Amino acid sequence: MSSSSVTVQPAGRPGSAVAQRLAGLARSPSLRVIGRRLLSAIPVLWGVTLLSFLVMNALPGDAASAMLGINATPAELRAFSIQLHLNEPLWVRYGHWLGGVVTGNLGQSLASGHQSVASIIGQRLPVTLELVVYALVITLVVSIPLAVLCARWPRGIIDRLSMLFSMGSISIAPYVLALLLIIVFCVDSHVFPSIYSPTSTIVGNLRNYTLPSIILAVPLIGFYTRFLRADLLEQMQAEDYIVTARAKGVSEWRVLTRHALRNSFIGLLTVIGLNLATLIGVTVIIEQIFSLPGIGFELLNAISNRDVPVVEGIVLVFGIAVVLANLLTDLLYGVLDPRIRHVASRS
Amino acid sequence: MSLPAANILTTASVAPAAELAGPAAGRRWVRNLEIAIPATVLVLLLFFCFIWPMVYPVPKPVGGSLTTVNLPLWSKGHIFGTDIVGNDVMSRILYGGRVSFEVAAGVQAIGLAVGGLIGLVAAYRGGWTDAVLMRILDIFIAFPSLVLVLAIADSLGPSETHVIWALSAFSIPAFARVARAAALQLRDRPFVVAARLSGTRAWRIMFQHLVPNMLPQLLTFSMLGASLTIILEGALDFLGYGIPQPTASWGNMIASGESFISVYPRYVVVPSIFLLGTAIALNMLGDGLRARWDVR
Amino acid sequence: MAASATAADAGGQQAVQLAPAPLLEISDLRVTFRARGAQIYAVQGISYTVEPGQTLAIIGESGSGKTVSAQAVMGLLPGSARVSGSVKFKGEELVGRSQQDLRSHRGRSFAMVFQYPERSLNPTMRIGAQITEAIRTHVQIGKNEAHDRAVDLLKMVRLPAPARRFYEYPHQLSGGMRQRVVIAIALACGPQVLFADEATTALDVTTQAQIMDLLLELQQQTGTALVMISHDLGLAATYAEDVMVMYAGKIVERAPTKELFAGVRMPYTQALLDAIPRIELEPHVLLPVIGGRPPDLASIPQGCPFAPRCPGVQEDCRTDAPTLKQHEAGRWWACWHPLGKGTQQ
Numbered sequence: 004m005s006s007s008s009v010t011v012q013p014a015g016r017p018g019s020a021v022a023q024r025l026a027g028l029a030r031s032p033s034l035r036v037i038g039r040r041l042l043s044a045i046p047v048l049w050g051v052t053l054l055s056f057l058v059m060n061a062l063p064g065d066a067a068s069a070m071l072g073i074n075a076t077p078a079e080l081r082a083f084s085i086q087l088h089l090n091e092p093l094w095v096r097y098g099h100w101l102g103g104v105v106t107g108n109l110g111q112s113l114a115s116g117h118q119s120v121a122s123i124i125g126q127r128l129p130v131t132l133e134l135v136v137y138a139l140v141i142t143l144v145v146s147i148p149l150a151v152l153c154a155r156w157p158r159g160i161i162d163r164l165s166m167l168f169s170m171g172s173i174s175i176a177p178y179v180l181a182l183l184l185i186i187v188f189c190v191d192s193h194v195f196p197s198i199y200s201p202t203s204t205i206v207g208n209l210r211n212y213t214l215p216s217i218i219l220a221v222p223l224i225g226f227y228t229r230f231l232r233a234d235l236l237e238q239m240q241a242e243d244y245i246v247t248a249r250a251k252g253v254s255e256w257r258v259l260t261r262h263a264l265r266n267s268f269i270g271l272l273t274v275i276g277l278n279l280a281t282l283i284g285v286t287v288i289i290e291q292i293f294s295l296p297g298i299g300f301e302l303l304n305a306i307s308n309r310d311v312p313v314v315e316g317i318v319l320v321f322g323i324a325v326v327l328a329n330l331l332t333d334l335l336y337g338v339l340d341p342r343i344r345h346v347a348s349r350s
Numbered sequence: 351m352s353l354p355a356a357n358i359l360t361t362a363s364v365a366p367a368a369e370l371a372g373p374a375a376g377r378r379w380v381r382n383l384e385i386a387i388p389a390t391v392l393v394l395l396l397f398f399c400f401i402w403p404m405v406y407p408v409p410k411p412v413g414g415s416l417t418t419v420n421l422p423l424w425s426k427g428h429i430f431g432t433d434i435v436g437n438d439v440m441s442r443i444l445y446g447g448r449v450s451f452e453v454a455a456g457v458q459a460i461g462l463a464v465g466g467l468i469g470l471v472a473a474y475r476g477g478w479t480d481a482v483l484m485r486i487l488d489i490f491i492a493f494p495s496l497v498l499v500l501a502i503a504d505s506l507g508p509s510e511t512h513v514i515w516a517l518s519a520f521s522i523p524a525f526a527r528v529a530r531a532a533a534l535q536l537r538d539r540p541f542v543v544a545a546r547l548s549g550t551r552a553w554r555i556m557f558q559h560l561v562p563n564m565l566p567q568l569l570t571f572s573m574l575g576a577s578l579t580i581i582l583e584g585a586l587d588f589l590g591y592g593i594p595q596p597t598a599s600w601g602n603m604i605a606s607g608e609s610f611i612s613v614y615p616r617y618v619v620v621p622s623i624f625l626l627g628t629a630i631a632l633n634m635l636g637d638g639l640r641a642r643w644d645v646r
Numbered sequence: 647m648a649a650s651a652t653a654a655d656a657g658g659q660q661a662v663q664l665a666p667a668p669l670l671e672i673s674d675l676r677v678t679f680r681a682r683g684a685q686i687y688a689v690q691g692i693s694y695t696v697e698p699g700q701t702l703a704i705i706g707e708s709g710s711g712k713t714v715s716a717q718a719v720m721g722l723l724p725g726s727a728r729v730s731g732s733v734k735f736k737g738e739e740l741v742g743r744s745q746q747d748l749r750s751h752r753g754r755s756f757a758m759v760f761q762y763p764e765r766s767l768n769p770t771m772r773i774g775a776q777i778t779e780a781i782r783t784h785v786q787i788g789k790n791e792a793h794d795r796a797v798d799l800l801k802m803v804r805l806p807a808p809a810r811r812f813y814e815y816p817h818q819l820s821g822g823m824r825q826r827v828v829i830a831i832a833l834a835c836g837p838q839v840l841f842a843d844e845a846t847t848a849l850d851v852t853t854q855a856q857i858m859d860l861l862l863e864l865q866q867q868t869g870t871a872l873v874m875i876s877h878d879l880g881l882a883a884t885y886a887e888d889v890m891v892m893y894a895g896k897i898v899e900r901a902p903t904k905e906l907f908a909g910v911r912m913p914y915t916q917a918l919l920d921a922i923p924r925i926e927l928e929p930h931v932l933l934p935v936i937g938g939r940p941p942d943l944a945s946i947p948q949g950c951p952f953a954p955r956c957p958g959v960q961e962d963c964r965t966d967a968p969t970l971k972q973h974e975a976g977r978w979w980a981c982w983h984p985l986g987k988g989t990q991q
Contacts, residue, residue: 051492055493303589341769
């Protein structure tokens with residue numbers, strides 16, 4: 004017989020209960036998983052920073068000429084380069100930068116007059132975050148019910164239309180969709196602004212972000228609906244516990260939502276987490292089209308300006324985001340799936 | 351990454367389609383259609399983009415004259431009209447299609463060869479090789495490849511070959527992941543174990559046993575990857591980092607059409623339709639092949 | 647409870663002979679699947695009854711149609727299945743009814759226990775919740791009362807520490823314990839027929855015996871009819887009152903257990919018996935296995951379906967399919983040349 008997960012506590016003394024709790028926590032599989040993942044994430048992050056440094060500095064074309072323009076004289080270029088420490092060897096610069104990162108100093112932007120990279124990122128990050136969160140909300144609100152409807156009546160009208168739609172939505176290029184929607188919603192009808200305009204009202208804010216978020220959400224909806232639908236159908240057709248539930252007399256809807264859906268969530272979350280890296284790429288394009296002042300747009304500017312510190316700062320942020328997302332999904336996996344939760348307690 | 355996550359990536363990236371028990375004869379017919387239709391569309395597109403201009407005197411895609419500016423659709427001699435500098439839109443579509451297909455093929459081929467090899471070796475060797483290779487791969491996956499792509503494209507200068515190399519930064523890690531997952535599944539199958547036990551050399555096992563069994567999965571993945579690549583290539587052109595004007599590409603046609611979107615929406619719409627159609631065809635083909643080859 | 651023919655009661659008075667009113671009356675049940683351009687004739691016309699409180703064993707190899715027929719009764723077959731014939735529960739016809747109607751019977755009138763306990767329970771749902779769901783699907787009671795009933799059910803199936811187990815997940819239990827939970831779920835609403843589809847096949851021998859004993863005990867307690875579906879004749883011999891042997895979608899023999907094992911009529915049943923390893927057999931002797939394979943269910947054979955493999959096959963076996971007939975009181979078989987009548991050995 005297997006043991007259970009509950010440790011029977013000795014009656015009485017509350018102090019020992021606390022101590023037992025803490026000891027239990029230290030043995031907790033979740034914490035150990037977090038610790039392990041964090042440890043393995045650090046070399047990845049380091050690798051990301053190294054890669055970005057190499058990319059920006061080892062490629063032909065240098066910051067000085069990019070910023071001073073073609074008409075700069077060699078003397079001006081040289082002076083500027085010295086000013087930016089660009090004449091020092093690669094690894095020295097990298098060392099400096101890395102040291103700065105650890106202490107929280109990401110350097111200063113070369114292009115925008117010594118503004119600290121950290122503050123640039125700080126200004127721009129919320130914009131991108133709002134875009135992404137808004138898009139994810141739209142995605143989940145649409146794709147989950149849609150997938151459930153598809154799985155409830157497979158090959159029915161809703162299913163066929165949804166699959167057509169999702170095929171289209173993952174095939175359409177975001178910039179194409181953006182332009183088409185702009186034609187429809189902005190040019191003549193002015194329902195949404197086609198260019199970001201700063202606003203302090205909630206409605207104004209939503210007006211700014213709705214169209215970009217929808218465009219970001221469309222391929223996601225297509226993707227997640229297909230995935231969820233397939234996962235749900237696989238369960239409904241092949242899993243024994245579904246048959247048991249039906250044998251109990253449970254209605255088909257309940258079987259779908261209370262049994263199959265809850266098991267699919269884990270997979271869905273993992274997919275969302277793993278997709279984050281691609282999401283970042285699309286965000287950049289969308290911000291550019293709508294002139295949203297997010298870090299994606301800033302990245303584009305920085306790259307063309309050879310504004311190395313800014314690029315590296317943003318790359319670091321992206322890298323952290325991806326690593327964090329993967330970490331979170333791994334963790335959520337462990338939390339949501341009770342089988343993994345109890346791994347340590349089985350003897 | 352935890353193995354379940356890797357499996358989910360494989361599943362998700364190959365957009366699953368659930369199998370249903372149903373009227374049997376009808377389903378087989380539909381299944382064939384799911385492969386036949388996109389395959390036909392793609393063959394037609396390839397034909398028109400690559401072969402047709404060689405046999406039929408298609409107007410030049412560049413060097414149009416101002417006398418033939420902004421001709422509308424269905425004009426005489428210009429089926430899709432002309433653009434703002436007088437170039438024939440139809441031939442720009444055809445030549446732009448060449449670019450898209452060449453880039454897609456190149457990127458997928460590189461990804462398959464390099465990424466596939468990395469994944470295969472990592473899965474087969476296991477242990478330290480696997481751990482190190484996977485960490486490096488994780489770095490490339492975590493790194494916003496778009497930055498890499500943009501940086502490469504920006505510094506090397508815009509050209510088709512550079513675009514291919516730049517976009518490979520996406521496809522190599524993706525293929526490596528899929529190849530590794532596929533090889534891992536196969537590695538412990540009895541026939542592979544038997545080959546190992548009978549002393550077959552490693553490279554032989556990898557290329558004679560593992561690769562042929564991985565190919566269906568990898569080929570399906572490359573279909574979907576090709577669709578993504580075409581869209582990405584378009585994005586690069588759209589952002590200005592890709593194929594430079596006046597050479598035609600669907601992406602830069604859309605980009606240059608953006609400014610005139612309220613007046614001449616067709617400059618955006620026509621290349622967009624081709625882009626969408628090609629991507630859908632590739633996705634459908636990938637889906638159909640996967641459904642056909644999926645040994646479930 | 648329906649009345650059944652009873653023996654003399656304790657007072658020694660003349661017992662009232664009432665006509666038996668079967669719980670389940672299955673008549674010419676046929677199930678056909680449509681798959682990949684072919685028809686699969688999984689069940690080819692079977693008829694039997696289940697009396698209240700009876701213990702019936704349906705024995706057959708894989709593909710004999712034993713599971714499919716039970717699932718047809720419960721209405722659990724997928725949409726690709728075509729069911730015809732008649733299944734009456736307490737006189738109410740079930741074939742052709744809507745899923746909604748059938749659902750009111752599932753769990754309440756009849757229930758099923760399945761083969762793989764580790765797969766039959768939802769891994770992300772607590773055990774207690776899975777039991778209370780069974781209860782509250784048919785009975786309108788509050789959460790607390792459902793909780794208490796569930797714990798009582800767990801006690802009934804002899805699960806140790808039931809109150810605590812209520813909050814646990816399936817993976818925290820062993821195979822035998824999980825099967826007990828599945829039984830608890832099945833019996834939650836007091837069904838009158840319990841189908842046990844290979845319920846002990848996936849368990850080790852000791853646990854098997856425990857679960858079978860539990861099932862029989864519960865049967866005594868609740869008066870439920872038990873239909874055991876299995877390939878194990880030994881199981882039938884030990885626990886069942888009546889045995890029904892199925893082959894290739896048809897019933898080939900039916901008899902009360904003692905009479906069946908006293909004198910087998912069907913060559914197929916005899917072959918099954920012979921194939922069971924026995925202590926009395928000489929060591930290093932080949933077990934007599936049944937040669938050949940079960941027939942392909944995509945076509946209905948012309949003669950007896952067992953003819954290709956029957957050791958005593960004769961010409962008429964191949965041309966005419968024997969029908970199931972009650973040749974002796976309470977004994978049915980479908981064979982032109984049955985054993986034990988002096989013509990075969």
